[in-house]
Amino acid sequence: MKGVVFNILADMVEETAGLEVWNDIVEEVSPSKGAYTAAQSYSDEELFALVGAVCEKLQIPREDAIRAFGKFMFGQLASRYPIFVQQQPDLIRFLKSVDSVIHVEVEKLYTSPHLPEFKYSEPAPGKLIMHYHSERKLCFLAEGLIMGAAEHYGSQIELKHPVCLHHGADHCELEIETAI
Template sequence: MKGIVFVKFGEFIEELWGDEFWDELLEEADLPSGGIYTAVATYDDEELFTLIGLVVEKKNISSKDAQFAFGQWVFKELYSLAPGGAHDFKDVFEFLHAVQNFIHVEVKKLNPDALLPEFEFLSETANELTFNYQSPRKLCFFCEGIIRGLAEHTGQEVVVSQPECEHEGDQRCVIKVEKV
């Protein structure tokens, strides 16, 4: 996983619970990287899962809630780093299509080895978009949080749900976004 995710996760933790808590997580996690992250380097996915697991344990919250909160928070951070043209999309549905068809394409040009989630769009009406979230990392709750952050950014009210989720024993993760 790219270091930018780890850098932003650290900033998220520090903003919510302070520098001391972030230091405590890094010390207890005893990570191969030592918790010294740079935005452009690549780190083992397990380091993020270890850190999330410690947050879950220490703050007595679910992994789903931790991932969702981080996703919601990090949207504005990632949006500021998005490639030129990504800021042209002002609608949640348009932006989600742009993630698959534009943003991830541009990211791959810069980082050909980047392992990005893929969206397989299943259905769309004026008020509802359903897609299959595909990623070996299975961070569907993080994706839900990013969508919530996107909706806040666009000023649109949405309900995000998962009628199917691999964490619940389903074969895939299907995310449904409804404009209200």
């Protein structure tokens, strides 16, 4: 996982629980001692350990923590890379650009970013199904990112997750229905 994700996690914990809490977490579980550089890769296990420690410290369920992190991450990424949201006029078009535009740009900059794969289907107007596949199984992070994006675009959405990698499926389906 790229260092930028760790930095955003640090920002979230510092903002919501304070610098001391993050310092304690880093002290406990981070082999890198919290020194993360955006373009550098760090082990997925280190991120999962940090997230686990955050859940424990703040007494929140893991899935909720990851979802909240995703939502927070969207705001941070949107402020760091505003061009991607500026290019898309609405939520659905933005979500559809994740695989074909954003991930393509990420791959230009980083070697082996191990990005998740998205396929899309639109069974009805205002309804988008994102077929998510990733060895990391961070579908709850994707949920949070989608919620963050919906908030950014001011869209009311209903988000369902009927097919999930965590329940034995080979991919996740994230159904997004926007209010027309």
